[in-house]
Amino acid sequence: MAMTQFQKRIPVSVVGGFLGAGKTTLVNHLVATGQQRFGIIVNEFGETGIDGSLIENVDTDGIAELSNGCLCCVGREDLVSALFKLIGRKDKPEYILIELSGLADPVPVAQTIMDPFARIKFELDSIIGVADARNLEQTLRDGPEGAVQLAYASTVVLNKTDLATPEQIAEAENLIRKINPLAQVYCTAQSKVNPEEVLHKRAFDLDWKPQHHTHLHTPDVQTFTLTAERLLERQKVNEFIDQYLISRPDRVFRAKGFLSVRGFEKQVLFQSVREIFSLEHAQTPPSAPSRLVVIGRGLNRFEYEEAFQALQVQ
Ligand SMILES: Nc1nc2c(ncn2[C@@H]2O[C@H](COP(=O)(O)OP(=O)(O)OP(=O)(O)O)[C@@H](O)[C@H]2O)c(=O)[nH]1
Numbered sequence: 001m002a003m004t005q006f007q008k009r010i011p012v013s014v015v016g017g018f019l020g021a022g023k024t025t026l027v028n029h030l031v032a033t034g035q036q037r038f039g040i041i042v043n044e045f046g047e048t049g050i051d052g053s054l055i056e057n058v059d060t061d062g063i064a065e066l067s068n069g070c071l072c073c074v075g076r077e078d079l080v081s082a083l084f085k086l087i088g089r090k091d092k093p094e095y096i097l098i099e100l101s102g103l104a105d106p107v108p109v110a111q112t113i114m115d116p117f118a119r120i121k122f123e124l125d126s127i128i129g130v131a132d133a134r135n136l137e138q139t140l141r142d143g144p145e146g147a148v149q150l151a152y153a154s155t156v157v158l159n160k161t162d163l164a165t166p167e168q169i170a171e172a173e174n175l176i177r178k179i180n181p182l183a184q185v186y187c188t189a190q191s192k193v194n195p196e197e198v199l200h201k202r203a204f205d206l207d208w209k210p211q212h213h214t215h216l217h218t219p220d221v222q223t224f225t226l227t228a229e230r231l232l233e234r235q236k237v238n239e240f241i242d243q244y245l246i247s248r249p250d251r252v253f254r255a256k257g258f259l260s261v262r263g264f265e266k267q268v269l270f271q272s273v274r275e276i277f278s279l280e281h282a283q284t285p286p287s288a289p290s291r292l293v294v295i296g297r298g299l300n301r302f303e304y305e306e307a308f309q310a311l312q313v314q
Pocket residue numbers: 017018019020021022023024025026051101102130159160161162163188189190191254271272273278
């Protein structure tokens with residue numbers, strides 16, 4: 001009689017952390033250095049497919065996007081079917097990374113991976129919490145998500161140390177230790193942690209249950225997508241970034257999108273996290289409409305829509 005072949009479960013790591021902390025940067029880094037075939041699930045808070053297109057070096061078949069709300073609220077069926085779809089492909093992934101939205105709670109997601117159905121094929125390996133050394137204190141003050149994202153992490157990547165003072169880094173480490181005394185903490189810039197520190201950790205046993213977990217969300221965080229069909233005027237874009245995005249760090253937590261600016265051969269990828277922003281050349285031609293996702297609090301959406309429309313060439 002043939003011996004029963006026990007199939008190895010596919011390890012899954014959940015990457016959480018607040019808006020703009022460096023989750024996509026970490027996923028790209030792990031894909032570039034992790035030496036295995038990854039399948040990626042990206043959960044974005046906004047409605048346009050921006051986050052998925054920021055994942056590099058994984059062909060689109062290996063990426064599943066779950067949009068429109070955070071995975072912790074969207075429900076388990078979508079996640080389970082995305083997982084099974086990923087392993088149904090020809091080049092079956094050897095490892096799966098789930099990148100959560102910046103407001104998502106990792107616990108319901110981790111529980112879904114551990115439920116009896118998903119457990120047939122998958123194994124929760126680790127919960128990675130990415131934290132922004134410069135903004136952690138503010139993030140923890142702003143709402144409950146930031147703490148929950150770190151509290152259950154098996155490893156915390158304390159990122160953006162290049163943007164923080166030594167005091168801010170020490171304070172951030174202190175805060176993390178208070179929230180989660182057991183986590184391994186690694187300080188990084190550009191989320192460059194050694195893959196061995198975060199993958200194949202087997203950090204959760206099969207009976208893991210979070211204690212007293214209540215699912216909390218800051219009630220008033222908003223997200224909207226601004227779009228414009230015609231090319232944008234460069235000078236006006238600069239003024240818009242200044243006036244509506246980076247000068248309101250307490251209200252605009254995160255913005256990202258692709259802008260078609262007159263005079264540029266490719267679209268411009270704009271990203272901001274509070275008052276820090278970057279502009280890069282994207283791959284897409286400037287004929288595509290401009291799209292910008294804004295996530296924040298206490299914002300007048302119509303004011304933003306009007307201002308964005310006014311950036312277009314006349
Ligand atoms: N200076 C600096 N910038 C960084 C670092 N890590 C990431 N960034 C930049 O910060 C911005 C946000 O990084 P992402 O990796 O997209 O962050 P995220 O957590 O995936 O963002 P959301 O999915 O919107 O929550 C991007 O413009 C990155 O290039 C870092 O260590 N230092």
